Amino acid sequence: MPKVGMEPLRRRALIDATISAIGERGSLDVTMSEIAGRAGVSSALAHHYFGAKEDLLAATMRHLLSELLTDTTAALRVAETPRARVSAVISVNFSDKQFRAATIAAWLAFYVEAQKSPGLRRLLRIYAHRLHSNLMSGLARLLPRADAEHVAEATAAMIDGLYIRRALRDGIPNAASAIALVEDYLETKLSQAARAR
Amino acid sequence: MPKVGMEPLRRRALIDATISAIGERGSLDVTMSEIAGRAGVSSALAHHYFGAKEDLLAATMRHLLSELLTDTTAALRVAETPRARVSAVISVNFSDKQFRAATIAAWLAFYVEAQKSPGLRRLLRIYAHRLHSNLMSGLARLLPRADAEHVAEATAAMIDGLYIRRALRDGIPNAASAIALVEDYLETKLSQAARAR
DNA sequence: TTTTATTGATTGATGCGTCAATAAAAAATA
DNA sequence: TATTTTTTATTGACGCATCAATCAATAAAA
Numbered sequence: 001m002p003k004v005g006m007e008p009l010r011r012r013a014l015i016d017a018t019i020s021a022i023g024e025r026g027s028l029d030v031t032m033s034e035i036a037g038r039a040g041v042s043s044a045l046a047h048h049y050f051g052a053k054e055d056l057l058a059a060t061m062r063h064l065l066s067e068l069l070t071d072t073t074a075a076l077r078v079a080e081t082p083r084a085r086v087s088a089v090i091s092v093n094f095s096d097k098q099f100r101a102a103t104i105a106a107w108l109a110f111y112v113e114a115q116k117s118p119g120l121r122r123l124l125r126i127y128a129h130r131l132h133s134n135l136m137s138g139l140a141r142l143l144p145r146a147d148a149e150h151v152a153e154a155t156a157a158m159i160d161g162l163y164i165r166r167a168l169r170d171g172i173p174n175a176a177s178a179i180a181l182v183e184d185y186l187e188t189k190l191s192q193a194a195r196a197r
Numbered sequence: 198m199p200k201v202g203m204e205p206l207r208r209r210a211l212i213d214a215t216i217s218a219i220g221e222r223g224s225l226d227v228t229m230s231e232i233a234g235r236a237g238v239s240s241a242l243a244h245h246y247f248g249a250k251e252d253l254l255a256a257t258m259r260h261l262l263s264e265l266l267t268d269t270t271a272a273l274r275v276a277e278t279p280r281a282r283v284s285a286v287i288s289v290n291f292s293d294k295q296f297r298a299a300t301i302a303a304w305l306a307f308y309v310e311a312q313k314s315p316g317l318r319r320l321l322r323i324y325a326h327r328l329h330s331n332l333m334s335g336l337a338r339l340l341p342r343a344d345a346e347h348v349a350e351a352t353a354a355m356i357d358g359l360y361i362r363r364a365l366r367d368g369i370p371n372a373a374s375a376i377a378l379v380e381d382y383l384e385t386k387l388s389q390a391a392r393a394r
Numbered sequence: 395t396t397t398t399a400t401t402g403a404t405t406g407a408t409g410c411g412t413c414a415a416t417a418a419a420a421a422a423t424a
Numbered sequence: 425t426a427t428t429t430t431t432t433a434t435t436g437a438c439g440c441a442t443c444a445a446t447c448a449a450t451a452a453a454a
Binding site for chain 2: 027153
């Protein structure tokens with residue numbers, strides 16, 4: 001059976017299995033055997049490629065993060081105006097790929113785990129910082145600096161909050177209404193600023 | 198040593214110990230021994246009073262929830278106007294007692310745990326519902342029904358989001374600025390509505 | 395023959411939940 | 425009031441299950 005060049009395929013399969021396992025269990029205490037089983041390999045192989053369980057979890061987190069960043073930069077590339085840049089960032093966060101039960105459960109679980117693990121916390125800080133600066137890349141051209149910072153904070157908080165409510169499967173059932181909520185806030189703040197000018 | 202009437206004292210001490218243990222560890226996987234140790238008793242006693250670990254966690258969650266509800270009703274009682282009612286609900290959520298690292302870590306951990314445990318999920322649904330209707334108790338008198346619902350959703354999401362960001366100890370360092378963010382949103386929406394009228 | 399892929403079996407640790415044992419208070423009985 | 429009995433409080437020790445991590449063994453490529 002052993003065919004060479006399996007490593008990248010197995011790594012990817014194990015990471016995918018980790019996300020779906022976390023999504024189904026709803027928490028990070030999934031076993032290595034559970035994950036490995038989903039990926040169709042033995043738990044020993046998972047250890048072979050990733051070392052400790054925490055390393056696999058960190059790799060999964062990094063994967064989630066880099067997917068989000070990739071999608072975001074792609075969306076930003078085609079955004080023509082500052083206003084469109086802000087909407088692009090928002091829509092990526094609520095895209096089908098991101099705003100899915102398994103993905104959200106994984107994010108939530110990682111937030112909790114980050115309390116313990118400094119490595120994970122660093123990764124989440126990076127995420128928060130990127131989200132902020134991506135939002136600012138549009139807002140800074142629409143509002144005075146201080147207001148832009150303020151609106152970026154509030155928008156980021158709203159996005160995180162909507163993720164949580166989605167995890168609870170209560171209120172805000174779909175991505176469209178979540179986007180509408182955030183966009184409405186933005187529109188309100190922008191028109192308020194325009195009036196003041 | 199055995200003195201009669203220990204039960205309520207022990208129960209309370211164990212629940213407090215659970216919160217602080219979760220706060221320090223940052224997650225729900227604290228051991229019964231750890232909790233019992235903090236409460237100054239053996240793990241066997243914790244089992245004696247609460248049964249399974251999950252029961253202790255559920256009791257802790259219920260305690261957190263009922264404290265929040267008690268504080269909220271107290272704050273609502275002294276609120277004179279509809280506008281004051283909304284502010285009252287917000288300020289309770291960011292009060293010293295609620296917006297504390299240990300409490301927030303516990304809430305976050307419970308959100309994750311709720312994915313697995315239907316009992317906990319029910320409790321969190323109750324919390325979300327109460328928060329919503331408490332906000333509505335003021336908003337319904339300030340805005341048309343549909344707008345009020347919308348603003349209540351957004352406010353609730355913002356509150357949850359700010360909790361998460363607090364848990365990460367990143368951005369929004371203190372309660373005051375968190376309140377300012379939410380109040381600013383509210384004020385903006387209310388004045389927008391007033392102008393439209 | 396060396397490297398890469400893979401696993402079953404095993405080990406060691408951890409932690410929940412139980413149980414029998416101890417002791418002090420309260421209640422019942424003499 | 426003195427005693428026995430029952431109830432309440434409490435724990436150390438232990439069984440049992442789970443799981444992460446290791447390792448020796450197998451087999452196909454290079």
